[in-house]
Amino acid sequence: MKALQYSEYGPSSVLRIVELPEPQPGAGRIRIAVRAVGVNPFDWKVRSGAFGDTTPSRLPMVPHSDAAGVVDAIGEGVEGVAIGDEVFGVAVGGSAAEHAVLHEWTAKPAAMSMAEAAGLPNVVETAGRAFGLLGLEKGQTLLVNGASGGVGIAAVQLAVARGAAVIGTASERNHDFLRGLGVTPVTYGAGLADRVRALAPSGIDVALDTAGRGAVAELVTLTPTPADVVSITDFDAPKHGARVTDGSQGRAWATMREVAALYSEGRFAMPVERAFPLEEAAAAHDLSESGHVRGKIVLAL
Structure with missing residues (x-):
């Protein structure tokens, strides 16, 4: 089968198209003919060598994990799924190939495109996991820093669906987009805390940082306690009393089913910024690394 692979860490130019044997699903797993692959910041960070020898992988490797x-x-031992079903989920051993073995999956709504579905697994799991740590409840006010990125867009829609009031930081060009999701937008950057207090004089109950950029120091001044702030990107957050989640506390894969149901009800959507063919994966990585993306980047097979 055709697959994307790299044999050394480095810039996007290390990515190559190769031929590999088709993987076979073990007990409790399924295999899919891949139609689309989600691109996450984690993917290019691993490829770049940012995690060094601590990355639990062996070179050469097939990158990416999200797929539809x-x-x-x-x-x-697998039940509840049949040959020919359309699904999205998370791969074992890499998803950027013509075939991938999934260890977590859910049925794709019929109206959802493969590109949309491929962008969902890790961002919705991350949002659901963070909300579990925060104890987000109906009626609370949530602040999401970085509301127009993949995790941010998933988080604000999940929170609105769960009955929370949501304020989201984003550049002004994304404010109308966030309003369309039921979010009150606010510009990020210096003075954020004062702008948020003006929008929510009764205060913020919990906050999720998806963007980093040193915002945690301000976010903890807005919540009842610093522990009411969770970051997925700023590993210095504990210095301010906030928490970081990286998945080691457990995963929230059931959020994929929640999002699939919300999509079918017209209450969730994930914009696809751009779809690249597998052969242009380097350009997809470069665009993701630029940080100027609303929603998701995908590879289409």
């Missing part, structure tokens, strides 16, 4: 496609093989 058609089930074409089913491992022992």
Whole structure:
């Protein structure tokens, strides 16, 4: 099968198209014919060598983990899915290939495109996991820093669906987009805390930082306690009393099913900024690394 691979860490130019044997699903897993692959910041960070020798992978490797496609093989003990079903989920051993084995998956709504579905697994899991840590409840006010990125867009829609009032930071060009999602937008940067207090004089209950950029120091001044702030990107957050989630506390894959249901009800959408063919994966990585993306970047097969 055709697959994307790299044999050394470095810039996007290390990515190559190669031929590899088709993977086979073990017990409790399924295989899909991949139609689209989600691109996450984690993918290019691993490829760049940013995590060094601590990355639990071995070179050469097939990158990416998010994928959507058609089930074409089913491992022992798997129930509730059949050959030919359209699903999205998370791959074992890389998803940027013509076939991928999934360890977590959910049915793709019929109206959802493969590109949309491929962009969902990790961003919705991350949002759901963060909300579990924050104990987000109906009626609370949530502040999301970085509301127009992939995790941010997933988070604000999940929070609105769960009955929270949401304020989201973004550049002004994304404010109308956020309003369309039921979010009160605010410009990020210096003076953020004062702008948020003006919008929410009764205060912020919890805050999620998806963007980093040193915002945690201000976010903790807005919530009842610093522990009411969770970051997915700023690993210095504990210095301010906030928390960081990286998945080691457990995962929230059930959020994929929640989002699929919300999509079918017309209450969730994930914009696809751009779809690249697999052969242009380097350009996809470069665009993701630029940080100037609303929604998701995908690879289309």
